[in-house]
Amino acid sequence: MVRYVAGEQFAFTATVNGYMMRERPATNIYMGGFFAESLLLAETGNAAGSIQIAGTPRPEQLPFFIAACDYTLLGEELYAASAYLSHQPVMLGGLKGQDFVKMLLVICLVLGVLLVTFGIGETYLGWFESV
Numbered sequence: 001m002v003r004y005v006a007g008e009q010f011a012f013t014a015t016v017n018g019y020m021m022r023e024r025p026a027t028n029i030y031m032g033g034f035f036a037e038s039l040l041l042a043e044t045g046n047a048a049g050s051i052q053i054a055g056t057p058r059p060e061q062l063p064f065f066i067a068a069c070d071y072t073l074l075g076e077e078l079y080a081a082s083a084y085l086s087h088q089p090v091m092l093g094g095l096k097g098q099d100f101v102k103m104l105l106v107i108c109l110v111l112g113v114l115l116v117t118f119g120i121g122e123t124y125l126g127w128f129e130s131v
Helices: 009-021 037-047 060-066 077-086 089-117 122-126
Strands: 027-031 050-056 072-076
Touching: 009 037, 027 037, 037 050, 037 060, 050 060, 050 077, 060 072, 072 077, 077 089, 089 122
Parallel strands: 027 050, 050 072
Antiparallel strands: none
């Protein structure tokens, strides 16, 4: 069942909080971008006794979800979970490609630090000097 409750942030939050306290759902799942309503929703769900799962790419909202929810997907875990659960080759390939680029960047970073530490990284440093 899908209900449209409000188009404004705090009207939506108040309506959903009231619904949670009346109906006492067994599980609440919060996924996506959240703003000021994150702590209000999570605390109300906690008070209602619900098992709560949250995931958001917004780092400033993570502490609220970590404090009030049972399970929290941190940042990129939100996207990795959808790729893992769907088993779609395009999503899994994109995730593997991102991981490969991150690994390549870490290797370049470590290599650069070692070269500069041992004094043989002048060319490497020259790539980062401004003109």
